[in-house]
Amino acid sequence: MAYKRVLLKLSGEAFGGGRVGVDPDVVASIARQVAEVVSAGVQVAVVVGGGNFFRGAELQQRGMDRDRADYMGMLGTVMNCLALQDFCEKAGIATRVQTAITMGQVAEPYIPRRAERHLEKGRLVIFGAGSGMPYFSTDTVAAQRALEIGAEVLLMGKQGTDGVYDSDPRTNPDAVMFDELTYDEFLARDLKVADATAISMARDYALPMVFFNLDTEGNIARAVSGEKIGTTVHA
Ligand code: UDP
DSSP, rough: OOOEEEEEEEEEEHTTSSSSSHHHHHHHHHHHHHOOOOOOOOEEEEOOOOOOOOOOOOOOTOOOHHHHHHHHHHHHHHHHHHHHHHHHHHHHOOOEEEEESTTTTOOEOOOOHHHHHHHHTTTTTEEEETTTTOOOOOHHHHHHHHHHHHEEEEEEEEOOOSSBBBSTTTOOTTTTTTEEEEHOOOOOOOOOOSSSHHHHHHTTTTTOOOEEEEEEEEHHHHHHTTOOOSEEEOO
């Protein structure tokens, strides 16, 4: 394995298998892949998205106040965390969920030093409820958590896409995927696969990012082993 400590961002879309809610078969498959990497001795922390439940921006377009809609989005991520926790424990690894919005019955509060201690003990740490603040995305939280816990790389697991393309491959059959990209190129092209706040935070603190496809079984281990998959974003 190329890395000792990684932050893995799992998009909420992947958890739903393309639909609203959680698809247990999909989550079980992701959990097995995560457990394989943790069992190999890599320290793994996960930030889980919530796009399979609610996105604040979409609810806002349909008439809701943005901040309340964003809180709904954050709560959605917690359901994904619990599903992932369940299947990871069934796959044989110890886990802890920490949430940025306190909910003592279901998870620990976000305590970075404690999260690091869990990682040192070989536990998977799953971060939920985003940053606890509206107007942010879980991509940005993933960059922030990666920096705070000292992860060497931010692995961006995506659904339905192999990496970063110059245009949307779902609508443009001629879209070309980048193997590598600098932070500045990413921002200059205004690519939508991650939000600009996350990219600029990674750039400012020299955190490498790898975008890869979660749908391909074994890709999490490939990304952690340093194999060239997807798109690497760096300085
Ligand atoms: N969200 C938020 N603050 C955060 C993280 C997330 O308000 O720090 C809300 C926001 O509404 C977002 C939703 O939670 O649309 C789900 O997160 P995201 O869209 O990042 O999930 P993903 O696209 O990765 O599935």
